Amino acid sequence: MRNLYCNVEALRKQVFAAVAKLAYEGGDYCSRMEKLPYEIIPGEAGTYRESIFLERAIVGERIRLAMGLPLRDVTEENMISDGVEASAISEKYYDPPLINIIKYACHACPDTHYEVTQACQGCLAKHCYQSCPKGAIELEHGRARIDQTKCIKCGRCKEACSYQAIIKFLRPCQEACGMNAIGKDQYGRADIDHEKCVNCGQCLVNCPFGAIVDKGQIFQLIHAIKKGEKVIAIIAPAFWGQFGEKVTPGQILTAMKQLGFEGLEEVAVGADLCAVEEAEEFMEHVPARQPFMATSCCPAWSVMAKKEFPGFAPYISMTMTPMVLTARLQKRKHPDCKIAFIGPCAAKKLEASRRSVRSEVDFVLTFEELRGMFAAKDIDFSQIPDTEAHYKASAPGVGFAASGGVAKAVEKVIQTKNPDREVKTVYAAGLRACRQMLRVARSGKYDGYLLEGMACPGGCIAGAGTVQPPEKSRRMLEQYEARAALDNPLDSEYMEDIELLYEDPENWDRVSRH
Template sequence: MRGLYSSKTKIRNQIFTEVARFAYEGGDYSKFENLPYEIIPGEISTYRESIFLERAIVGERLRLAMGLPLLPVSKQAPISTGVEESMIDEKVYDPPLINIIKFACHKCAEKRVVVTDGCQGCLEHPCTEVCPKGAISIVHGKSHIDDEKCIKCGKCQGACPYNAIIKQERPCAAACGMKAIHSDEYGRADIDYNKCVSCGMCLVSCPFSAIVDKSQIFQTIMAINSGTPVYAAVAPAIAGQFKGLPSNKIRNAFKALGFTDVVEVAVGADLCTVEEAKDFMEEVPEKQPFMATSCCPAWSVMAKKTFPDIAPYISMALTPMVLTGRLTKQHYPDCRVVFIGPCAAKKLEASRRSIRSDIDFVLTFEEVAGMFAAKEVDFNAVEVDEKPLSFSSADGRGFAVSGGVAKAVVNAIHKLDPEREVKVANAQGLDECVKLLRMAKAGKYNGYLLEGMACPGGCVAGAGTINNPDKSAMEVLKSKKESCFEGAVDTPFIDRLSTLENMYNEFDKMKEI
């Protein structure tokens, strides 16, 4: 749970910190084998039934944080197996991005209805009366559910006057809007990668921290250590993510990590807004019934997988991340660009062949927090920078919250054509996004601009965020007030848009998911 410091948060932070320290210090890479003992010291387990199990899980998490695959459970091998392959300053994510450490999985029940101790054994027992399958009986004065008869309809739950009956579902499966998680032969969670869009909501929801995504912390630091100029492209959702780090210290704080400078992805959001506004004005409704925004990769991949016949109605505008990367490399051709944001799916987007030259690495805020810890950066000691991060609009920074993308595009359309009416529909969370597109396919949203966000609440609730999403949304609103101007069409970089769009052949981008 974002915004809550728990044992899960603590271990994740320790993993990222140790990998970052490992990269910054360099030297003897054989020390990798010792890291589980440094993270889980002593002889007595703290979180699970065995300290050996705890260390084994930490070992696999360390491998994934290095960008390495999980080791087969059935074969004996040191956790450093293949680690040399990740000790480089450039590495594309190898699929799968989202992984389940099987022996960390709690084997949660997929779905079940449970009578709790709150049952009062009441005279009316409405639960037995409403059950359509006769699955509930009274045993020793309490309601009892026969799991073989129960169809999980939940009628008994709604009928109980004491709220003593609850419906449970595996947390990761409940969070997955793509219905990509099921049980394997041993009852452990398993991912159907044909359905998965790498949104990371399962990762956030698993209370046992059995689901983990791969990282490029080590490779990013290796690139920094190489002397190559490395620019941090920070997403708008950065507002309020690092406690004690105000916006006027962000640049110098990232320089303390070794980055050459910071660029703001809200600049790319402005360019994306202008492009989508023009596309909508030209295409809807003359050439297509509606248009969907493109900036959320999990949303757009979901649409292409689930509704391939309406995939062409998703805007072909490049995402803010890609536009920012291209703009940065246009200024500094020999640099590396690291996208730093809230999103696990951005890691998958950056690994596409057509985008690898624009964005070299993707890190989440949570991973960067490990870098700050490894370098022992004291935010109080960081100097204030009087210069703004960049010249971005308030609308561009608003991309971080649900509804913000559509609002920015509508504002741009009204600026370009004040008489144009634009109808908008938006959804947050992939299950709601699926419903939105299903209705659009049925013709319910003809003439509309559709916005989809895979994470409930928008980017501020992404899998790689640190702060509470509601608090983050408020911080984004504050950052909008600090912007240089209000609307995206006023961006000083608008003349670069056609150049950035045509720098590469976009045919491959259309083919790839």
């Protein structure tokens, strides 16, 4: 179950806090890094696994990945701090792969399959036996058994069993991966096909052994702050409630300044601009130039669509994502600043690594990583007085964080600009659902539609870098939407600044805007 506070999450928080503290305090990074696993996993007996040495080895790899360093080769003699000099800098982008498997942390779970449990009663009806189309159900001593060499995993036996004695055993990482990118190596451990992977991070948060980890930029971000760089944080609208139900935007702003950030802006402002731009693009292109248009906000979804449906690539909106729009707006206003995007998404780290985006977004951190920074600085939100945060996005802009929110925002703009225009929308969340939506679009059933895709089930509020359970996040987001002063993206005061986003606003080309 996602986002329950557990040993895996506690360990991640400790690692992020330790890396942040290391960066803030400085000193001899090499010797301090070597000591960190002993500080995080003290004592002489294992707490989570059979060996404390294994636990510390895994923590060592987590520390390296959190600092943007690669996994070590287990067959060679090396130290946790190897290569740290190359990461102790204020500017470093993610080196592929972004999503990594710590092999000796992997439990080598069996592949997804159906199996008969002890609840089998050896009944007379034998519905499971009768329902199997491949004769995979065998009877031993009156009880059912599944021959895995014959089973096609259709699930009919499970549906037929009156006692619910047949279960579907899931390999969590494989089930979570909407790209079928996870296989296994010669030892049965999980293995990622990076040609298929779109870095959504769902495998990362669904592995109950914490064996899958993404790289981070905490170390480099803090170096930039210590160096005196003006770092402005831009925070995704899914932030509401992530750091506690009673934590207000004003308290978060104060806490961010205590971390050393110059300021904090909300990405929902960029979502407002994105909704307006996509609305104009839709009205101009559909159906005159293309049968439908798909939204561009989720990088994992758009990469999946281009990989598996290359013919649809021209139909994906060329509007910049809210992250990039917000970052570019801040850089036009403050040319000497650095931008740190704080959000729920692992795939945004990959988006920020693109050559066309690097000049706009310098750092990407998840809410979980930011929480580690708060822990490193001992920030207690209960001791921070509430202040005005001056957030000025519209309710639909805030709603971008939940599945269906982008489509609703774009539809709202179109209805305002052209009340006589009928807008048909459809949305899907989760890569398998997104793939099915595109299959239907290929049949022509969605001609004239606006298609919204989100890689994470539930939308950004269920991203791999979130802290709170998705349903709780949805409720908190709805409260935030209800408090928004504006009800239409077109009313955003930032519309006056939209010309700052383009070098030549009179003659810009949509195709060159990513």
